Amino acid sequence: MTMELAIETRGLTKMFEDKLAVNALDLKVVKGSIYGFLGLNGAGKTTTIKMLLNLVYPTSGEAFVLGHDVVKDSVKIREKVGFVPEESHLYDYMRVSELIDFCRAIYSNWQVREVGRYLDLFELPLGKKVKELSKGMKNQLNLVLALGAGPELVILDEPTGGLDPVKTRDFFRVILEQVAEIGQTVFFSSHRLHEVERVADTVGIIHKGKLVFSKSLDDIKTNLKKIRVVFSEETSIAGLEKMPGVNMIKRQGRGYILECDGSVEQVKAKLNELNPVDIEVIDVGLEDVFMRYTGGGGDG
Ligand SMILES: Nc1ncnc2c1ncn2[C@@H]1O[C@H](COP(=O)(O)OP(=O)(O)OP(=O)(O)O)[C@@H](O)[C@H]1O
Ligand SMILES: [Mg+2]
Structure with a gap:
């Protein structure tokens, strides 16, 4: 329709x-x-x-x-x-x-x-x-x-x-x-x-001059998430960046931040197989989205 x-x-x-x-x-x-x-x-x-x-x-x-x-x-x-x-x-x-x-x-x-x-x-x-x-x-x-x-x-x-x-x-x-x-x-x-x-x-x-993003706020709230995962020792999560729903992976100390657009539960399950010491799903606000797509900041 x-x-x-x-x-x-x-x-x-x-x-x-x-x-x-x-x-x-x-x-x-x-x-x-x-x-x-x-x-x-x-x-x-x-x-x-x-x-x-x-x-x-x-x-x-x-x-x-x-x-x-x-x-x-x-x-x-x-x-x-x-x-x-x-x-x-x-x-x-x-x-x-x-x-x-x-x-x-x-x-x-x-x-x-x-x-x-x-x-x-x-x-x-x-x-x-x-x-x-x-x-x-x-x-x-x-x-x-x-x-x-x-x-x-x-x-x-x-x-x-x-x-x-x-x-x-x-x-x-x-x-x-x-x-x-x-x-x-x-x-x-x-x-x-x-x-x-x-x-x-x-x-x-x-x-x-380019439209880099367009979504409903509901969609942002339900589907855009960050997963923060920490391991007790050096652990590779190579290959996960190819999983559907994973937008970007950043290293953070002995862990990673995965920026996800949908499929959060599947990605989390996959990470759990690697026995992390801590794993957390974090909501993404409009500010995160804006920063991600403009590489800058708003004034609000
Ligand atoms: N009449 C004009 N002649 C030449 N360049 C222009 C003209 N109007 C806008 N521009 C240029 O076009 C680009 C877009 O400007 P625009 O005013 O559309 O931005 P904006 O998103 O509304 O910004 P702001 O948040 O500051 O209002 C800018 O680089 C601006 O310098
Ligand atoms: Mg303007």
């Missing part, structure tokens, strides 16, 4: 002169999911998002958002997608209340009740001009406006960059509530691993 996709890219590529910013990206975001798009600074997240919204023209490959071609049908996409950019592009001279009224007038599907609720939650000062708001407040306002239009898909480019921990929690509560209520799809970029781990149900990692 093929799941319905909110976003699909095939070989999507962007060259800026001689810089390969996005490299043959094959991305699949299932409808109704909350997809965390992770990557280091400069990995290609914003460039990918801009191609989805036809703000940057792909060098090659193709992409579909809600079934529409991003280049040919960008107008239809804009009608159905709420977008919160990395940097705010709001009308600075308008008051918050004027901006809300303005959007309410242009969007046929404006969610009056929800917008009221979000404005209360964020305690946004309705009488202030947009240019008088802090960076975090502008982020919140952007989110309210993006969700207010009642979009099928919300695309957020590092949405919580300027938010304090309390507002970050409120921000995601709003999103999660709305998703639960109307089955929206959310695609958001981030390098805050804890945030992604808490909110997303699916995670993709982009590294140097």
Whole structure:
């Protein structure tokens, strides 16, 4: 069965002169999911998002958002997608209340009740001009406006960059509530691993323009494990690296760390045949996964 996709890219590529910013990206975001798009600074997240919204023209490959071609049908996409950019592009001279009224007038599907609720939650000062708001407040306002239009898909480019921990929690509560209520799809970029781990149900990692990892968080929790094994004397475990499910083996003192993707019990049984003095299965968190695939670190 093929799941319905909110976003699909095939070989999507962007060259800026001689810089390969996005490299043959094959991305699949299932409808109704909350997809965390992770990557280091400069990995290609914003460039990918801009191609989805036809703000940057792909060098090659193709992409579909809600079934529409991003280049040919960008107008239809804009009608159905709420977008919160990395940097705010709001009308600075308008008051918050004027901006809300303005959007309410242009969007046929404006969610009056929800917008009221979000404005209360964020305690946004309705009488202030947009240019008088802090960076975090502008982020919140952007989110309210993006969700207010009642979009099928919300695309957020590092949405919580300027938010304090309390507002970050409120921000995601709003999103999660709305998703639960109307089955929206959310695609958001981030390098805050804890945030992604808490909110997303699916995670993709982009590294140097390539999608190096894409899995559901459930799958990560159930299948990705580390086995730490210690022997009383020098013991070779040669051959185990070829066992299905074993990704990588590292030496550690008189033992080894085996990074596994599935088949943990079989691998453990095999190791037990070698009479270890200690053997332990350790859960792998998103941080381990991120480090493994980027060779670097997040900031969260
Ligand atoms: N308009 C542009 N002209 C030239 N190079 C660009 C342009 N926009 C982005 N790049 C380059 O493309 C690469 C990807 O940038 P992008 O902004 O997509 O990264 P990002 O993953 O969003 O990073 P960050 O986490 O810092 O926001 C970087 O090397 C960047 O310097
Ligand atoms: Mg970016």
